[in-house]
Amino acid sequence: MGKMSILVAGRTSGLILLVVTSALLYYFMKRAGKGFVEEIRKLPPITAIDEAISRAVEMGTPTFMTYGMAGGFTSDTLVGLSALRYLAKETAEKGCELLVGVGGPRTLPVARENYRTGCIEGGAPELFKDENLHFFTSQQWAYASGVMGLMEREKPAACIFMGYFLVEGIHFGINCRRIGTMSIAGNPGLNMSAFMFITMDYVLFGEELYAAGAYFTGSPVTINTLATEDVIKWALVAIVILGSVLATAGNTMITNLLGL
């Protein structure tokens, strides 16, 4: 009891999970450094991005991308910013203009840098235009109205939504169908993903978005970190099954351990 008072009660199991995850992350990063890169199955929405950009090039219209209205650097916003850089590179390589919708003011300078760097990496720095970056604020409906207005005016051939979206996702999806644009979305939130699932052409669910984020960076070290998630997931599945069986038999050992 005296030793356990160093840690806050009820958070020990979380700390153990964090330490194990960190250790596994380090192990897989080291493996990448030695040349053992895990293979990622290419998800259909990611394949569809190439198709979407090609469609935009053929139609002579821009591609539109937004990463949500989160005010800060949440994990889904970080994936969105990685996607922005990747899309800026891909559209620059194909000679297509990219329009970007920004919600959170804190992410605006970072989005600008990712956009600019992506254009440079794509070999067309002249395609970076400050006026293509549209700031809509992080207020939900102001952001949603701004995005929909931009889509109506510019009529992009492809719209890509990767990041933090709430119920405005359904507005975007219906608007995409209305203007006849190809839509690809990625949203880790379960409840709000449903809106995008029923209205968009391609959707990345939950952890698929984070896998896509690793793919967008193109870095073997980052790709290898996805293996950490898989290992922990299997471990948690085993614990859940074992805990369920034991709890059904009247043994609450696992439940008590997880409650530490």
Added chain:
Amino acid sequence: MLMLGLGILMFIEFYVDVPDSFLDVTKSLQNFVMIISAFAMALGGITLLGHHGKSVMDKKPGQWFYSLWLLVVMFGFILVGVSAGTSGTQYTWLFNQFFRPIDMTIYSLIGWLVVYAIYFTFRARNPETTFLIIIALFTLAGNAPIGSAIWPPIAGIKSWLGTVPNTAALRGFTMASMLGSIVISLRTLAGMERAALGG
């Protein structure tokens, strides 16, 4: 290294029973974040001013009037907020009379959009979508009082669908999603997430 160091400080504050002096340090760090966010908000305002100011000056066809209106409203709110305070009656009146009706109008579109989305999505094209439609019908009928009036067991079926398979799927989904979030956060702290650094 700075990100990693600050991240470790916050971890220690969360998991370890620390003295009050340590809590003061982490509280100050959180205040720094709020102050920096305020500067970022100002940067966003300046960006808006630049973009829409240019649109007005160049008399961009079809756009300049809306940009002018945006600037008028923006400065109107700023002036009233700074002079009378954001909790004053004038600011509250402006907010309730101008902002809130527009906000609620866009929000209320959801009702129509969901019905529209269901209309073109719920087609029995394959076994999965057929199964989805059946489950949706059970849920709709179970929620409406008339469903129970016509066939009483439907409320129990709907309740079971919501509490057993749905909750199980939700928890699995959430666990996987949170793991991804943890890994990205650790990568960011380790300085491996280039997106956060802008290059």
